[in-house]
């Protein structure tokens with residue numbers, strides 16, 4: 484006799500996210516996710532680092548939080564203070580930093596500490612899907628500010644803040660990815676950052692700065708972090724090792740004034756993020772990070788060149804995009820009649836995974852014919868082949884592009 488499976492459904496409280504789908508493997512041509520270049524993971528260096536640090540300090544694993552307390556492995560936080568000073572102009576000490584399990588945990592902690600259902604937050608109109616999904620799930624009103632090549636448009640932000648004020652609404656924060664924005668890859672110039680700080684102070688709205696991709700600029704240069712320019716302690720800064728070393732390590736960090744960091748720490752109830760990951764990163768990064776990153780970005784730039792070449796060859800003028808200053812993705816506009824949500828389904832059936840624009844934007848109509856292509860993880864060959872398959876699928880579904888590889892095609 485087989486017994487009936489236990490039914491959990493009546494026990495589930497309202498408001499849970501939809502059930503997760505079972506993982507069925509990566510698509511043959513995967514242009515999705517913030518995955519990294521497998522050839523750029525510094526495997527040898529990480530192996531040496533983990534052996535050295537375990538031999539030296541392995542006994543500290545017997546204690547939750549190692550010998551460093553709940554904010555994370557102190558040598559990693561000390562590495563970060565040096566790195567953040569050098570690269571982002573941030574003056575901070577180890578105690579201003581909380582190590583988290585990927586910067587996604589930082590998003591959760593900041594949201595848990597500041598947001599209640601019905602609150603309003605401001606984001607860039609096209610923005611990180613992971614941030615948008617979280618806000619939607621929390622029942623927060625999300626106001627998107629359009630971008631230009633300098634990132635979030637300050638004139639429109641000023642107007643929005645003024646409009647909201649007349650309605651008696653003070654947004655809880657302004658979320659921005661100012662340095663290699665996701666998905667547009669724009670970099671907010673220093674003058675715009677200063678303007679953003681001015682507006683934040685004028686309206687009493689803190690800034691939530693997500694600097695996840697800031698290490699990945701082609702020339703190694705970047706404007707100072709907004710956190711570094713702030714004089715009032717109104718900025719929460721988050722970063723990650725996912726894009727510079729490896730996302731599977733799940734190590735990110737928060738830099739914030741103690742007034743708010745202490746609230747975030749109180750919400751981090753997991754007894755500390757993975758210790759081995761923090762130890763290996765500190766041991767590897769202190770001597771090697773500065774040399775590793777240019778090698779990584781050199782390879783990423785080459786992959787972007789391959790992607791641009793493939794798009795030009797396969798889509799011609801039908802695919803519009805701006806060359807970027809860094810990052811791992813390209814934000815592409817196709818002709819208005821292409822619905823990228825439909826294209827996503829058809830492409831997936833043909834083995835090509837893309838991110839449809841509407842999932843990355845507060846303006847679903849604007850993003851309807853846009854898509855995000857991540858180029859870090861596929862090989863050069865997969866990029867070329869995948870774009871060719873995508874063009875073929877797009878032509879079959881939408882008659883676009885009419886010419887592929889400069890050969891006129893009839894619509895199937």
Ligand SMILES: Cc1ncc(COP(=O)(O)O)c(C=O)c1O
Nearest residue numbers: 517585586587611695723725735
């Ligand atoms: C803008 C942005 N923030 C945060 C994250 C989360 O990164 P992680 O949790 O791996 O640090 C991502 C991942 O792609 C991202 O694009």
